[in-house]
Amino acid sequence: MVGRAHKPTALASTPGLPPQPQVTFSDDNSRVTAVLPTGESLEVLLYGATVISWKDGAGDEKLWLSDAAKLDGTKAVRGGIPLVFPVFGTAPDHAQTSKLPQHGFARTSRWEFLGKSTSESESAGGAKAAASSSSSKATAAAADQSVKLDFGLSSANLDDKTRALWPFAFSLIYGVTLNRDSLTTSLVVTNDDDKPFDCQVLLHTYLRVEDISNVSITGLDGASYVDKVDGAKTKTQSSGAVQITGETDRVYTPAAAPSAPVVVVEGGRAGFSVTRDSLGDVVVWNPWADKAAAMADFAPADGFRRMVCVEAGSVADFQTLEPGDAFEGAQTIAIGSRAAAA
Template identity: 70%
Template sequence: MVGRANRPPTLTSTPGLPPTASVTFSDDHSLVSAVLPTGESVSVLLHGATVLSWKDASGTEKLWLSTASALDGTKPVRGGIPLVFPFFGPPPPGLSLPQHGFARSARWEFLGKSTSESAGGVGVVDLSAKLDFGLSSAGLDAATREAWPFAFNLIYTVTLDRGSLTTSLVVSNDDEARPFDCQVLMHTYLRVADIAQTEITGLDGASYVDKVDGAATKTQSAAVTIAGETDRVYTPMASGAQVAVVEGGKKTFSVARDNLANVVVWNPWADKAKGMADFEPKDGYKNMLCVEPGAVSGWQTLEPGDAFEGAQTITYYS
């Protein structure tokens, strides 16, 4: 556990060797942070295993986080990278659980940390820090276990590299006899300078479900632009195709998916943002764009002993 006695507070470098990443914990052990020697950083809240912050070497924040987000575990975080499991959106009929499931609301366990360095060429060192988090059925409260009575295990890994952030989730069915169906999504809130000057490429020709237009099925033509409330579930034509965020004609992010067939694009726009108590500032929709890799257009059926793994890698461009 994070709070056990004598746990070293940081990873430090060995005298005579190149510096490595440092990993630290907040005083109340609710937050784990990693910082590379070159200055890049990431912070993960154990509540929901939610990535709250991801900064480049200059300290520029890459994720959007509402200033009204609850960080004390009382409700899911609005912003960063919340995790969606075991379903996306409202619960299926007869299932008494909150929207988007329980993963983003549960307290996760910090499982460990590791750092690495490798030669990336003459005078270049590639650095990374990996943080592992876990959640199992045994860690849920009684009401949640009663509502979703399957034995499962989740391993979530957040890997910070000099120019990218990778998040991966492994879902295992630990039930001895019963299969279960699930959905997975990484609800990434990217920070952008001006949503009116932002577009998403890589989805041209993809079919999508437009949740703002009665769940109508449509086909994307050209780049995606945001000019009002947007809530779409895309299925790109190529499962491994990269999606890019372009601001003012310049690519600022790319999002690569591994075994995640869908990309959700979301922005609440002005009217919906006003009605969301935890969305602040109210004009924050101008500076955020959700590009969310997931497996949500259908269900992943896991037989006893089976596992599902999906990942995203977000790369930023200066």
Template identity: 60%
Template sequence: MVDRPNKPMALATTPGLPPQAQVNITHNNSRVSAVLPTGESVEVLLYGATLISWKDRAGSERLWLSEGAKLDGSKAVRGGIPLVFPVFGTAPEHKAAGNLPQHGFARTSKWEFLGKSTSESQGKNESSVKLDFGLSAATIDDETKKLWPYNFSLIYSVSLTPTTLSPASRSPTMDIAQVSVTGLDEAEYIDKVDGAKAKKQSGTVSITGETDRVYTPAKGPSEPVVVSEGGRTVYSVVRDNLEDVVVWNPWTDKAQGMADFEPKDGYKNMICIEAGAVKGWQKLEKGDTFEGAQTISV
């Protein structure tokens, strides 16, 4: 079990109190869903603590999820919001992480649901909900322990309000040709499609082919990274203690080569914006903690 102080308990409905978020565990205890009184909702797969759905009050989906995504725990989910730990990509030269699979093991491990907490904004009559999930050295499987024989404990929180989601985003769009990303001007980045060359962004980012870049925004995590479509803001992403931003779209050939990427022309309707600590390692002394977050506003 993940040791967490003040672990939230399920909240019962009390007559006379304002409506609160409803949280349910479904699909044979493999998913956790939450619905706000105003109708917004999220759904988290305990396999990988992967957020597979974020809907607005009208029921419209805000996350891209491949139609071929495996939701049965057989492999990492294609789409939604994955959680990457302890390595982004692979690190074959790194002594501790050299044998780990692509993007580590957090996205392919079974997480615990630790509970929920809810609140209501003063004077706004708006509810919010926070779902907490845990993974530790005691709960990973034996094969993973062989690959990562270190003591660790992770707490992952997903918070939902009527207008924001924390922490992350893969953004659905209607037409990738109309999409632009701002907030990355003057940012240094690594272009993984062009031999991992170091480059510098000039102006807005548009997607015209396979894109796989690791940006370090020049103005820091608090500067919003904004995804727009046809000049209309779709999402605004603000990070906390996460210096890097990955921008990814597989385009035609890569999409064709991914068995779980469906439909094959789905690259026209998605862009991946991922916040993280990607370019370098975070060094922690014994007993230290690292905390990072991001908030997506619509």
């Protein structure tokens, strides 16, 4: 075909419709990036389906990632949101998971990207319908958009060594949804085997803070917790906020429902609000100076001052899934005005 001298250029978007979220792959297909039209972004490493970056519209990072984190698939990522499954920590006395490494294998397996989906709020839908008559309404629709990325892992994806350590047929679907002022992560575990299996699930979230000495955590009043720094003693959280003043490793079972927020407050202002769905436990962790120094992939040395882990999970006990059963758990981390409102 003969080229046209004045051929029209390709359109960046459909006339009358708002800009759409963009999803791209890295050149080596090792990670997926999603960006909303309003600037918020998300980056997920396919190794472990680990969220390694979450930025607001101003480009400010919300997750802490170690400067020494391995992002080449050779080791679980230190920082971001690693996935813990099917065991939290190690469980030498639990027959099914006793042979598994620390935190299981989900965070050290290569996941498949299953696709993306986008959505708008009800008000945005109305704006979209009227976008041809008003560019401002199209802009409003873009502002209300979200994007969801889905990832999958099954027993068929595991290597022979891992399958030998945990010989059950299963499938995992992990969804990561980016909104303007929140991030939601959800995990569905399905037993595809002909026998029951036990499992634990944890979303090991590293939140970025400016100074841990100015941080407090509310929403855990009256909660029973296991203090892993103090010989795994069972204690009860007194009234008042949790302060981080040294090595902290606690598994809380909040007295309030999962929908009640656990709020990370810094300098008197709510920075993050974590709500849960079907995840009964909250792990609060900070390694502090000595333990951080002992971890080769933790950097900089004083990085513990700029992070706190608030981890939604089901880890106080094991979930038993019968053949064909499924378990679903999720967390939503809100920031800014939404965190304050919670």
